[in-house]
Amino acid sequence: MAYHLPNCSSLQVISFPVVQLHLNRTAMRASQKDFENAMNQVKLLKKDPGNEVKLKLYSLYKQATEGPCNMPKPGVFDLINKAKWDAWNALGSLPKETARQNYVDLVSSLSSSLESSSQVEPGTDRKSTGYETLMVTSEDGITKIMLNRPTKKNALNVEMYHEIMHALKAASKDDSAITVLTGNGDYYSSGNDLTNFTDIPPGGVEEKAKNGAILLREFVGCFIDFPKPLIAVVNGPAVGISVTLLGLFDAVYASDRATFHTPFSHLGQSPEGCSSYTFPKIMSPAKATEMLVFGKKLTAGEACAQGLVTEVFPDSTFQKEVWTRLKAFAKLPPNAMRISKEIIRNREKEKLHAVNAEECSVLQGRWLSDECMNAVVNFLSRKSKL
Numbered sequence: 001m002a003y004h005l006p007n008c009s010s011l012q013v014i015s016f017p018v019v020q021l022h023l024n025r026t027a028m029r030a031s032q033k034d035f036e037n038a039m040n041q042v043k044l045l046k047k048d049p050g051n052e053v054k055l056k057l058y059s060l061y062k063q064a065t066e067g068p069c070n071m072p073k074p075g076v077f078d079l080i081n082k083a084k085w086d087a088w089n090a091l092g093s094l095p096k097e098t099a100r101q102n103y104v105d106l107v108s109s110l111s112s113s114l115e116s117s118s119q120v121e122p123g124t125d126r127k128s129t130g131y132e133t134l135m136v137t138s139e140d141g142i143t144k145i146m147l148n149r150p151t152k153k154n155a156l157n158v159e160m161y162h163e164i165m166h167a168l169k170a171a172s173k174d175d176s177a178i179t180v181l182t183g184n185g186d187y188y189s190s191g192n193d194l195t196n197f198t199d200i201p202p203g204g205v206e207e208k209a210k211n212g213a214i215l216l217r218e219f220v221g222c223f224i225d226f227p228k229p230l231i232a233v234v235n236g237p238a239v240g241i242s243v244t245l246l247g248l249f250d251a252v253y254a255s256d257r258a259t260f261h262t263p264f265s266h267l268g269q270s271p272e273g274c275s276s277y278t279f280p281k282i283m284s285p286a287k288a289t290e291m292l293v294f295g296k297k298l299t300a301g302e303a304c305a306q307g308l309v310t311e312v313f314p315d316s317t318f319q320k321e322v323w324t325r326l327k328a329f330a331k332l333p334p335n336a337m338r339i340s341k342e343i344i345r346n347r348e349k350e351k352l353h354a355v356n357a358e359e360c361s362v363l364q365g366r367w368l369s370d371e372c373m374n375a376v377v378n379f380l381s382r383k384s385k386l
């Protein structure tokens with residue numbers, strides 16, 4: 001089954017402006033030729049428009065060519081085909097001509113949205129464009145990497161993992177003195193995007209888990225090796241990998257609205273981000289066990305008392321106070337800061353890389369377990385939340 005889109009097997013969710021569909025449009029009727037042109041136009045799109053739009057395109061194409069959904073409903077674990085079936089079935093008895101027209105309209109609005117979203121705003125020379133999931137700026141000696149999927153609580157999809165690695169590598173070479181990671185919206189991050197589990201390659205779940213472990217190892221490795229002071233500005237709740245990574249930051253400032261939650265056992269998973277090593281060192285083995293094994297959620301005050309957070313600020317003054325402080329830090333001599341970080345961190349680096357490798361290998365096995373699969377299916381079918 002094809003979506004008639006490049007990379008259409010992916011169910012990776014990416015943020016994209018909502019495209020308005022005019023399902024009841026009757027004034028114009030698209031010809032077969034218009035429909036074929038639209039199909040060709042879709043193949044030429046330079047950017048992936050995201051799963052919601054791809055599913056819409058798929059369902060309209062099927063309705064326009066075959067009429068109402070005529071396939072048996074896939075099983076609950078067959079996530080991709082189930083999503084496609086749901087989308088097609090939702091069109092009910094929409095006439096073929098209307099579906100064809102809606103397909104043409106959707107492709108046309110999609111092409112114009114993609115064109116306008118790729119235009120560079122004037123005066124944004126200090127802003128790194130080209131990121132889909134991040135906002136990266138460099139100002140006052142500070143490179144700020146902002147997770148930018150606020151409607152998904154800044155969950156890390158595969159694209160975001162790659163973009164963060166890219167942004168960190170760029171920041172390690174730019175002329176800023178310090179680098180900051182923060183979140184846009186009410187969350188710092190809700191951790192790994194659980195839809196990452198739905199995009200199964202031809203090699204099956206084993207290949208998926210293997211690729212996931214490779215990606216994770218490289219991703220965490222970028223934090224271990226980052227050469228400049230790396231500061232987390234935790235603007236709201238943090239979950240999963242966004243919490244575990246904090247052990248690799250040089251300072252962590254949190255709003256008093258932030259919480260810290262690593263529900264790995266609930267998800268049938270195990271700790272990553274070197275937390276199996278850093279957390280017991282930072283907060284004692286028993287406190288680390290409460291978080292990493294039993295999934296105890298900490299308030300910002302508790303996380304600070306246990307050494308995971310450096311300082312907590314009232315939410316009302318958080319941004320102002322933190323950025324004033326960071327701007328002062330960024331004026332310090334950058335080479336001295338770099339060398340001091342090196343001497344604090346370097347003797348642990350080899351150990352951290354070994355821990356990272358071991359954690360990724362254990363997780364690779366966990367991702368194939370029934371415990372993990374069931375937890376992900378429950379979340380995706382909205383039977384459970386944290």
Ligand SMILES: CCCCCCCCCCC/C=C/C(=O)SCCNC(=O)CCNC(=O)[C@H](O)C(C)(C)COP(=O)(O)OP(=O)(O)OC[C@H]1O[C@@H](n2cnc3c(N)ncnc32)[C@H](O)[C@@H]1OP(=O)(O)O
Pocket residue numbers: 151152153155156190191192193194195196197208209211212213215216239240241242263264267269272367379384385386
């Ligand atoms: C084999 C696969 C390999 C893949 C690649 C591997 C990469 C490395 C993996 C590293 C391991 C990391 C582990 C972790 O991080 S574990 C933690 C995972 N996170 C969660 O379990 C959080 C799940 N989310 C929630 O429980 C709630 O959304 C939350 C409490 C965070 C917020 O609840 P609230 O009611 O306030 O808001 P909504 O639930 O309505 O959320 C708004 C929308 O955002 C979507 N959302 C939020 N978080 C996630 C997420 N983590 N994954 C996917 N989607 C998320 C949510 O579904 C809503 O979307 P819609 O508006 O479309 O419904």
